[in-house]
Amino acid sequence: MDKLIDDEMLVTQFKSGSQKAFDELMKRYERKIFGYLLRSVRNYEDAEELTLEVFFKAYRALASWQPKAKFSTWLYTIASNLAIDYHRSKARKPVYMLEDEDVIEARVVATDISSNPEKQLEEKERGRIIREAVDELSSKQKAVFMLTRYEGLQIKEVAETLGMAEGTVKIHLHRATKKLQTLLRPLWENNEI
Amino acid sequence: MPKCNKSEAQAIDYVYGELDASQVVDFEHHLSTCDNCTRNVNAYKHVLHLVDEAEAELTPHIIAPRNLEAKLYRRLAEVPPVKPTLHSRLSDFATGLLLTLREQKVVSFCLFIFAVISIAFFVGNPFRPAPTIDMSQIDSADARIEQYRHQDIQRSMEDVLRNKHLRNSDGWDTVSQLNRVKDQAQGTNWANIAKKHLKNVHSEL
Numbered sequence: 001m002d003k004l005i006d007d008e009m010l011v012t013q014f015k016s017g018s019q020k021a022f023d024e025l026m027k028r029y030e031r032k033i034f035g036y037l038l039r040s041v042r043n044y045e046d047a048e049e050l051t052l053e054v055f056f057k058a059y060r061a062l063a064s065w066q067p068k069a070k071f072s073t074w075l076y077t078i079a080s081n082l083a084i085d086y087h088r089s090k091a092r093k094p095v096y097m098l099e100d101e102d103v104i105e106a107r108v109v110a111t112d113i114s115s116n117p118e119k120q121l122e123e124k125e126r127g128r129i130i131r132e133a134v135d136e137l138s139s140k141q142k143a144v145f146m147l148t149r150y151e152g153l154q155i156k157e158v159a160e161t162l163g164m165a166e167g168t169v170k171i172h173l174h175r176a177t178k179k180l181q182t183l184l185r186p187l188w189e190n191n192e193i
Numbered sequence: 194m195p196k197c198n199k200s201e202a203q204a205i206d207y208v209y210g211e212l213d214a215s216q217v218v219d220f221e222h223h224l225s226t227c228d229n230c231t232r233n234v235n236a237y238k239h240v241l242h243l244v245d246e247a248e249a250e251l252t253p254h255i256i257a258p259r260n261l262e263a264k265l266y267r268r269l270a271e272v273p274p275v276k277p278t279l280h281s282r283l284s285d286f287a288t289g290l291l292l293t294l295r296e297q298k299v300v301s302f303c304l305f306i307f308a309v310i311s312i313a314f315f316v317g318n319p320f321r322p323a324p325t326i327d328m329s330q331i332d333s334a335d336a337r338i339e340q341y342r343h344q345d346i347q348r349s350m351e352d353v354l355r356n357k358h359l360r361n362s363d364g365w366d367t368v369s370q371l372n373r374v375k376d377q378a379q380g381t382n383w384a385n386i387a388k389k390h391l392k393n394v395h396s397e398l
Contacts, residue, residue: 008292009292012288012289012292015285015289023262026261026262026265027257030258030261031255031256031257034255034256034257034258035251035252038251038254038255039248039251044254048258048259048261051258052258052261052264052268055265056268056269059265060269060272063285064278066284066288124250126247127246127247128247130243130244130246130247131247131248134244134248148209149241149244149245149248150248155211170206170211173205173209174201174205177208177209177237177240177241180244181237181240184240184243185236185240188239188243
């Protein structure tokens with residue numbers, strides 16, 4: 001039995017009143033959805049809040065949901081819409097996990113004590129610059145880029161998730177890649193990254 | 194150097210692995226002769242490598258949110274539950290049935306066979322082509338029925354006249370028999386003939 005049928009069966013079980021079926025679905029996808037939202041909003045607490053919102057909406061709508069696409073695609077659709085709304089409503093630059101900055105630093109030191117702390121800070125700065133460049137992408141370009149690159153979705157699945165034609169997804173992906181190249185090229189040419 | 198006929202989009206598709214096998218072979222052959230495309234492909238690969246590295250720094254922090262389940266059920270308890278509509282209930286039933294049939298292949302097959310036999314028994318063989326209707330036959334059948342009707346009326350009229358002339362039947366009997374023929378012959382010339390005879394019989398009475 002493949003995973004798609006498994007998810008569908010769990011949805012059917014949930015519809016017939018099994019709470020455990022939804023818990024199982026949540027267990028399967030909470031980390032993935034949280035990861036996608038964290039990359040999207042760059043803020044730990046907000047990503048957590050949005051993940052809760054995704055499952056809240058899914059729970060409320062699941063009773064009337066028809067399996068036209070995969071369950072995971074549907075969850076990514078809810079998550080993408082929430083992320084786009086988040087960027088629209090906040091209309092601000094993402095906060096780079098400020099509340100977890102100390103945790104990250106401690107983790108970096110703890111994972112590799114032997115390495116040079118100066119180099120680590122340089123790498124951290126480089127990572128921040130690159131992520132800022134990613135955040136310069138439009139919300140749709142970013143959603144397409146993230147879903148394709150880090151969530152392992154095919155172009156067709158991304159199209160279903162974001163409600164776009166496959167051609168449009170490709171156009172967004174091309175523009176995102178070219179924009180990143182334009183933004184990052186001066187930095188690597190000057191050996192800054 | 195030959196002019197480059199490949200688009201930048203193709204270079205990006207190549208980097209993302211979106212070209213099919215034959216296109217990859219073609220594009221890689223092109224790369225061996227085109228510096229511009231090679232430069233582009235290397236630049237895109239480098240960009241993606243940098244972004245992947247930067248994003249990988251987040252990976253250790255991507256863990257399942259704490260107490261998500263408890264938070265969700267607390268939140269759900271604050272709002273009234275959604276009542277399923279009739280339409281959603283019906284479609285759920287259909288979906289459930291479909292899924293069950295997909296799982297239980299033997300049962301599905303038996304149900305299919307049972308359905309075919311039932312249809313064949315109550316309706317007729319579903320695989321037999323529907324009989325074609327010959328309209329010319331219908332026309333000739335109608336004409337034949339009409340012809341038989343005329344023959345019946347004619348026979349009745351002959352009986353009435355035979356009774357009247359050969360058997361000297363009662364005048365009122367003849368009138369009632371002619372009236373019957375007249376009713377029988379509604380819409381035909383026989384009705385007029387019957388009327389004429391009735392007039393004659395009445396004058397004789």
